[in-house]
Structures are given as C-alpha cells and as structure tokens.
C-alpha cells in the first residue's frame with residue numbers, strides 16, 4: 044500500500060505491461076527529444092532569440108533615424124515607414140502604442156528590430172497569430188519574410204499597465 | 219452493520235510491518251478508521267494550514283468567477299482596472315496560497331502519521347505558519363488596495379509597493395521553514411527508530427515535493443530579494459531577461475511541487491478509496507526521482523520566444539529535460555490507474571477490459587475527484603503542455619489564452635481537484651467531522667471538473683485564434699487602431715464564461731460544505747468515519 048511500509052526487498056525491475064509502457068514512453072520521449080533540433084533546422088518558423096543589449100534611448104534614436112529616412116506616409120497620425128527590401132526595420136513598443144507603422148513588401152526578408160522604452164510588451168501579429176516577447180534593454184531581432192500581402196493587426200499581449208488592452212497597431216504588406 | 223468506511227484491505231495494527239515504537243510521548247491518538255497513529259501536534263498544524271488554504275481557495279474562487287464573467291464578451295463585468303487587480307489576486311490566492319498551505323499540511327501529515335512520528339518542532343511549525351499568514355495577508359492587502367497591479371509574475375520594470383515583494387518573501391520563507399520542519403520530522407523519526415525499512419511511497423513522493431520546494435524557494439529568494447531592494451530604491455533594477463529566467467525557476471519548479479504533491483495524493487487516495495497498492499515500488503519511486511532531477515531545467519519553455527536566450531539554449535533545455543520530466547508523469551499516469559485496476563479486479567470486478575472501471579466507487583467524491591484529476595491532468599494538461607513546450611508551436615501560443623487553457627487543466631482540474639478529493643478524507647479523519655449533504659458532495663467533483671474542462675478547452679480554442687491572455691478587451695475599444703477577432707473567438711469566449719460559472723459552482727459547493735463540516739459538522743470522534 045502506498046501509505047504503508049514496502050516489503051524489505053521492494054527494488055525490482057518492472058515487468059509485464061508496466062515494462063512495455065515504460066519502454067514505449069521512453070522511446071517516445073527520445074523521439075521528441077530528437078525532434079526538437081530537427082524541427083529547428085527543418086522548420087521555417089523559429090524563435091532564434093537573436094538579441095543585443097541596447098539602452099532604450101539609443102534604440103529610440105535608431106528608430107527615429109529609420110523613420111526619418113524611410114517614411115512614406117501617415118496613418119492616424121503615426122508615420123508609415125517602408126524599410127529597404129532586405130534591410131533593417133525598427134519598431135518601438137511603449138505604453139501604450141507601437142511606433143511606427145511598418146509597410147513591408149511581400150517575399151522580401153527583413154531584420155525587424157523590436158524593443159521597449161518602458162515596460163515589457165508583447166509582439167502579437169494577428170490574425171497570423173505570431174507572438175514574441177519585447178523587453179526593454181534588448182534589441183530583439185526577428186528575421187521575417189511576409190508571404191501573404193494584406194493588412195495585419197499588431198497587438199500587445201504582455202500586461203503593461205492599465206492601458207494594455209488599447210495597445211495596437213498595423214503592419215502593412217503589399218505585393 | 220454499517221459498511222466499512224474504507225473499502226481497501228486496510229490494516230489491522232499488527233499488519234504494519236514497518237511501525238516500531240512511536241516517539242510521541244503521549245500526544246497521539248489512533249485513527250478510528252485507519253488505525254494509523256495521529257500526532258496531535260501535527261494534527262493541529264494540518265488543520266491550521268488546511269483552513270488557510272480553504273480561505274484562499276474561497277477568495278481565489280469568487281474572484282475567478284468575476285474574471286470569467288469579464289472575459290465573457292456579452293457580460294464584460296468588471297471595469298478594466300479591477301480585472302487586472304483581481305487577476306493578480308486570483309493568481310496569488312490559487313496558485314500560491316491555496317496550493318502551498320495545502321502542501322505544507324500534506325507534508326506534516328506524511329512526516330508524522332505515515333512514519334509513526336511526532337512533529338519535528340512545534341516552534342518551527344508556528345514560525346512557518348505565522349510567516350506564511352503574515353506574508354499572505356500583506357500581499358492581499360497590497361493587491362486589493364491597488365498597490366500591486368503587476369500580476370502574479372510582476373515582470374520588471376513594472377513595479378509594485380515594496381510591501382508586496384516583502385509579503386511574497388515572508389510567505390516563501392515561511393513555506394521553507396515548514397519544509398525544513400518536515401525534514402526535521404523525518405530525521406527525528408529515523409533517529410528515534412519509529413519505523414524500520416524504507417519509507418512508504420506517499421512519504422517518498424512528499425520528500426520529492428519537499429526537495430523541489432527547497433530548490434524553488436531558493437530561486438524565489440534569488441529573484442524577489444533584489445526586486446524588493448530595487449522597489450525600495452536601494453539597488454538598481456534587476457535585468458528584465460534575467461528576472462524572467464530566475465522567476466520561472468521559481469514559477470515553473472513550483473508547479474513541480476504541485477505535481478509531486480498531487481501524484482502522492484493520487485497514491486494516497488487510491489489506497490484510501492479502493493485499497494490500491496502500487497504494483498512496483500521501484501518504478502513509482504524512480505519516476506519521482508525524475509521529477510527532482512529534471513524539472514528545473516524544463517522551465518525554459520516559458521522563455522521560448524524571448525530575446526536574451528539563444529536558439530541552442532532553447533532547444534537543449536526544452537528537449538531532454540522536459541521529456542524526462544514528462545516521462546515521469548507518463549509513468550505515474552500508468553501506475554496509478556493500474557494499481558486501482560489491480561485492486562478492483564482483486565475484489566472480483568473482473569468483467570471485460572473495463573469492468574473494474576465501471577465498478578469503481580464513483581459515488582465516493584474522494585475517488586471521483588482523484589480519478590477525474592488523473593484523467594484531466596494526464597490527457598488535457600499533459601497533451602497541451604507538451605505541445606506548447608515545442609519551440610515552433612510556442613510562437614503561435616505564447617501569451618494567448620492557450621496558456622491558461624493548458625494550466626487550468628493541470629493546476630485546477632488536476633492538483634486542485636485532487637486536493638478537494640483529499641479534503642473528503644482530511645475532514646472526517648483529521649478534523650473528525652462528517653460532511654453534511656453527502657449527495658451534494660458526491661456531485662461536487664463532477665461539477666468542478668466539467669466546468670474546468672469546458673473552460674480549459676474553450677480558452678485553448680480562443681487562444682488559437684490569437685485571443686491574448688491577461689487582456690480586458692477583445693474589441694480594443696479606445697485603441698488608435700481597430701482590431702477584430704474571428705467570430706468563433708467571440709463564441710469561444712462566451713463558452714469560457716459558461717465554463718467558469720460552472721467551475722465556480724463546483725468550487726463554492728466544495729468550500730461551503732467543507733466549512734460547514736469543519737465548524738458545524740457532526741463529530742465522528744471515537745468511531746470510524748461514515749462511508750462515502
């Protein structure tokens with residue numbers, strides 16, 4: 044019984060169904076363990092965690108420079124910025140907005156730098172449903188290639204104070 | 219004659235091979251139902267901790283209903299500030315206070331009654347209880363006063379009142395003192411030779427939980443102390459990525475305390491309700507050892523889409539370590555029902571493959587809670603957990619409602635339901651009070667389980683449409699840019715509300731019956747507990 048003392052010689056190898064089950068479970072765990080790196084190298088969507096330390100003010104300065112050279116318009120008062128295909132793009136999260144609105148070209152690859160000026164925020168692209176963490180002090184580099192054109196919503200999905208549920212923006216992808 | 223209260227082949231005293239002479243110096247009684255020795259000192263502290271646990275469950279539960287009704291789009295009950303505030307309160311009351319008070323009680327029980335020993339130290343037990351209560355009350359006060367709207371994780375740079383962090387530290391130190399008292403009890407039992415041979419399986423599981431608790435609480439100190447000193451203005455802010463890493467060393471490992479404690483209670487309830495015996499002690503114990511060894515490394519799955527940690531680190535820590543911990547759960551998920559099957563077949567319920575299952579005592583809430591907990595944890599919790607812990611899938615799940623969908627299956631449908639089942643024995647055996655309205659108690663585990671399952675599944679579906687967790691407004695009213703979710707997501711959020719209401723009904727029935735039983739219930743002192 045589980046609540047009583049076991050017989051003195053309780054140590055014995057598993058037998059019967061128990062043995063089969065442990066074998067199957069172990070084999071399955073081994074398969075999944077190997078699948079982890081396999082998926083990483085074979086898969087097309089990974090979070091590599093590429094990131095660099097950056098002071099919030101520096102990141103903001105880089106973003107302003109990026110906006111200054113690549114601005115193509117405005118949407119609801121927020122600059123719309125089109126990075127050079129294959130180039131770097133910057134996105135800042137702050138309570139409670141994203142800056143700027145990005146306009147990307149389909150099938151081009153970008154290095155998207157995201158960081159925060161204040162609290163932790165979330166990068167949640169909808170309706171694609173792709174989610175990444177944004178931390179202040181870290182330049183998180185997402186290497187992305189949009190494959191479907193259209194207008195996407197970007198929402199914050201890390202609690203960032205009482206305005207959290209109003210924090211949203213757009214990412215535009217054109218052909 | 220009445221049916222025997224415990225269906226198992228329970229021991230008459232001379233059938234307890236391991237028991238030698240107790241060390242209680244008189245402060246002991248023999249349980250009228252199980253014949254086991256109950257240290258009176260320990261009994262008092264088990265009762266105190268259990269009462270605090272149920273108080274926390276009540277607060278957490280009432281708040282949960284309000285949260286559920288807020289996320290139900292057509293009800294949208296609370297104003298936004300109160301949604302976030304009560305979300306913080308819910309996390310603390312449920313995951314921290316309810317669970318850990320319960321677990322300290324379980325440790326005291328396992329160390330004394332099952333080892334025929336007295337409690338290690340009365341002074342330490344008071345110290346532990348005092349610190350935990352002070353810490354918990356401080357945290358509650360700060361949260362409800364609106365001084366700590368930072369949610370359970372309090373990810374820096376978001377900042378709460380220093381007293382909030384201090385409360386967490388006090389609570390954690392109190393829990394650590396309780397764990398030390400448990401180890402002291404085992405040491406004393408061994409020194410005084412109150413038993414011979416290896417400890418019972420349930421005690422072994424409790425030791426595993428206690429070891430993990432020490433590791434967990436050390437991480438807690440490592441992350442909470444610099445956060446506290448920062449909030450006081452004495453030190454620099456901890457690095458946000460470092461904070462997340464170490465916080466999850468606390469947050470995830472503490473889930474393993476819950477798992478180890480829950481699995482121990484599965485074995486315990488299996489024995490109490492149907493007289494189940496583990497088929498192979500070495501297998502069950504080995505699986506507990508896997509928990510101790512691997513679980514802390516598996517906490518990496520909380521950081522799968524974070525900056526600051528690289529791909530190699532993510533792959534390494536989510537593969538071998540996670541799966542070896544998963545292996546442990548898969549083993550228990552086999553051995554526990556196998557022992558129940560074995561016990562029931564021995565009683566003659568042999569018809570077909572599943573005859574034993576139909577013949578199981580489904581009217582006994584101790585049994586139904588235990589078995590439903592096993593199924594919900596294993597299937598719903600286990601499968602969603604392993605899926606979400608994959609690097610690529612985590613990209614489409616991180617911080618969406620799929621996450622609470624997963625962990626309500628593990629901590630609410632799993633551990634909480636199991637502890638509710640335990641209460642159906644703790645109250646008659648340790649408080650020596652009978653439950654009133656037994657028919658309602660019999661129904662209770664089914665209500666709670668149905669509610670949690672409904673809520674967990676609908677949260678998971680809503681999350682797969684991208685609906686964020688910890689979010690007050692699906693409509694993004696007042697936002698600069700309009701955001702719309704699929705209508706299926708809205709529908710699913712309605713089901714979340716329905717499931718939450720149902721789960722709350724199950725929870726409140728449990729709390730009311732238990733409080734009633736403890737304070738006004740019929741005493742059963744001097745005779746065996748009534749049969750369920």
Ligand code: HEM
Nearest residue numbers: 282285286309312313369370629630634687688718721722
């Ligand atoms: C009546 C039963 C319960 C109901 C109706 C319920 C409902 C909820 C709801 C609606 C949320 C908010 C999800 C969101 O908007 O992000 C939530 C979060 C949570 N629940 Fe529960 N819950 C219940 C029981 C439990 C139990 C028993 C536990 C733990 C032992 C638990 C642990 C949590 C945690 C840790 C969170 C996350 C808090 C955070 O995001 O900081 N819940 N629950």
Ligand SMILES: [Cu+2]
Nearest residue numbers: 164199203210
């Ligand atoms: Cu935000």
Ligand SMILES: [Cu+2]
Nearest residue numbers: 199201203207
């Ligand atoms: Cu936010």
